[in-house]
Amino acid sequence: MLKIAVIAVVIAVVTISCVHTVNRVLMAPPHIAGADFVGSESCAECHGDVVAGFSGATHSWLQNHDGTEVGCESCHGPGSLHVQTGGALQTIVNPGRSPETCFNCHLDKHGEFRLAHSHPVIEGHVSCSDCHEPHKGDAVLGRGTSLASANDTCLQCHSAQRGPYAFEHEATREGCTTCHQPHGSVNNKMLTARNASLCLKCHFQEHRAGQILIGGRDHTGWLATGTCWSAGCHEAVHGSHVNSSLRF
Ligand code: HEC
Ligand code: HEC
Numbered sequence: 342m343l344k345i346a347v348i349a350v351v352i353a354v355v356t357i358s359c360v361h362t363v364n365r366v367l368m369a370p371p372h373i374a375g376a377d378f379v380g381s382e383s384c385a386e387c388h389g390d391v392v393a394g395f396s397g398a399t400h401s402w403l404q405n406h407d408g409t410e411v412g413c414e415s416c417h418g419p420g421s422l423h424v425q426t427g428g429a430l431q432t433i434v435n436p437g438r439s440p441e442t443c444f445n446c447h448l449d450k451h452g453e454f455r456l457a458h459s460h461p462v463i464e465g466h467v468s469c470s471d472c473h474e475p476h477k478g479d480a481v482l483g484r485g486t487s488l489a490s491a492n493d494t495c496l497q498c499h500s501a502q503r504g505p506y507a508f509e510h511e512a513t514r515e516g517c518t519t520c521h522q523p524h525g526s527v528n529n530k531m532l533t534a535r536n537a538s539l540c541l542k543c544h545f546q547e548h549r550a551g552q553i554l555i556g557g558r559d560h561t562g563w564l565a566t567g568t569c570w571s572a573g574c575h576e577a578v579h580g581s582h583v584n585s586s587l588r589f
């Protein structure tokens with residue numbers, strides 16, 4: 342069993358030199374004033390369905406550095422007051438309302454969501470739990486089941502890319518994330534690459550007699566006119582209703 346100590350690991354120390362302020366970012370569950378950790382079992386009484394599904398979830402392995410399990414409280418904060426009050430809302434953290442809880446431990450993700458092209462998670466328009474399942478199974482929704490369901494996560498909001506198309510681009514069967522970073526990217530439209538290399542990882546490029554062939558056709562002049570998906574070439578990159586070369 343994978344055991345990971347997550348509490349009180351100092352992962353970043355930022356020093357603002359002029360005022361000597363030390364801002365310590367702790368890899369830790371949320372803090373709730375006056376509350377203590379009670380363990381996941383005490384949640385079962387009222388949230389039995391969530392607790393029952395939790396064993397085997399990505400985050401069910403989390404534990405304190407002293408070996409005690411943290412479980413539910415790693416995201417929801419210490420639950421003693423919540424339990425004592427019979428479930429008062431203000432006594433427990435709901436990370437569905439803010440990604441800050443997730444950033445406590447996934448600090449690198451904070452940076453990804455601040456890249457120039459990113460999902461508006463920090464702005465509150467998209468939530469981590471739109472694409473991640475905190476309570477059961479794999480935390481990445483759809484992963485390991487089938488690609489169709491991984492794509493469904495994206496298509497529930499981006500219905501324009503759903504198809505069906507008369508001329509499908511088989512690349513979408515490899516998953517939206519073959520071409521898009523799910524969190525954010527420096528590239529336009531959150532693409533994994535900004536130029537022809539996005540396409541050439543699957544489409545073989547051949548140099549013959551001074552020509553550059555892609556898909557068996559001479560692309561020598563075209564490659565200089567823009568990206569493969571602009572300049573009037575393959576603009577229907579997700580699939581086309583009219584053109585087998587994904588032109589429109
Ligand atoms: C005695 C019953 C009881 C116990 C024990 C209990 N809860 Fe709750 N919990 C509730 C009730 C009631 C609500 C409010 C449901 C509602 O109004 O929608 C709630 C709501 C919540 C919410 C949603 C809060 C929000 O702002 O939306 C979370 C998260 C939560 N509980 C987590 C936990 C965790 C974690 C534990 C174990 C540490 C726990 N609960 C133990 C009764 C309980
Ligand atoms: C990885 C972080 C994480 C862990 C661990 C976690 N939760 Fe949650 N929980 C969330 C998020 C995120 C939401 C908000 C879901 C949403 O908005 O769709 C949530 C919502 C809830 C709610 C509110 C009702 C709901 O489903 O929206 C309850 C109750 C709850 N969790 C109980 C639990 C219990 C009990 C455990 C342990 C068995 C647990 N959680 C473990 C992240 C977590």
Ligand code: HEC
Pocket residue numbers: 343345347368369370399400402403415416436442443444445446447469470473475480481
């Ligand atoms: C207390 C620290 C902690 C909190 C809070 C936390 N995580 Fe995690 N998370 C981890 C650790 C540690 C792992 C690695 C677990 C493993 O590999 O088994 C992980 C794994 C993941 C993974 C899967 C990574 C992979 O490569 O398979 C996702 C997705 C994820 N977390 C999302 C979230 C989201 C969304 C939230 C907020 C609702 C959240 N986490 C809150 C510590 C945390």
Ligand code: HEC
Pocket residue numbers: 440443444447450460462467468469470471472473481518523524
């Ligand atoms: C738009 C959908 C989406 C949103 C919103 C999202 N994620 Fe993800 N995330 C994904 C997908 C898809 C993957 C899997 C990427 C892969 O397997 O290539 C992933 C992977 C991860 C991983 C593991 C792999 C890695 O990149 O380290 C972590 C951790 C994670 N996400 C955390 C978060 C946190 C924290 C939030 C919210 C602050 C969040 N994600 C919001 C879609 C999303």
Ligand code: HEC
Pocket residue numbers: 458459460461466467468471472494495496497498499517518521522523529530531
């Ligand atoms: C909960 C809804 C939601 C989910 C799920 C979602 N997105 Fe998004 N996506 C958005 C929003 C909102 C924007 C920002 C739109 C804007 O700024 O005009 C966006 C923007 C984008 C953009 C950039 C569009 C542009 O004009 O720059 C791409 C590409 C994208 N998403 C791909 C994905 C992929 C791939 C997934 C699955 C891993 C996914 N989305 C899941 C809501 C979602």
Ligand code: HEC
Pocket residue numbers: 492495496499502512513516517518519520521530532570576578579
């Ligand atoms: C073969 C690579 C590739 C795959 C696979 C792919 N996309 Fe794209 N996507 C692109 C390119 C290239 C653009 C930019 C098109 C442009 O700028 O006109 C784009 C643009 C987008 C946009 C922005 C559309 C707009 O009008 O601005 C969204 C949203 C999007 N993709 C969602 C998805 C979703 C959802 C999936 C999975 C079903 C997916 N993409 C799969 C290459 C891909």
Ligand code: HEC
Pocket residue numbers: 510511512515519520539540541542543544556569570575578585586587
């Ligand atoms: C994940 C692999 C993958 C990626 C990445 C990819 N493709 Fe494809 N593409 C395919 C497959 C597979 C086919 C169908 C077999 C074929 O025609 O080679 C296809 C077919 C095509 C076709 C139709 C060829 C025809 O005339 O029938 C065009 C045009 C095309 N892709 C353009 C692009 C462009 C532009 C990009 C970059 C934005 C791209 N592809 C990225 C896998 C990929």
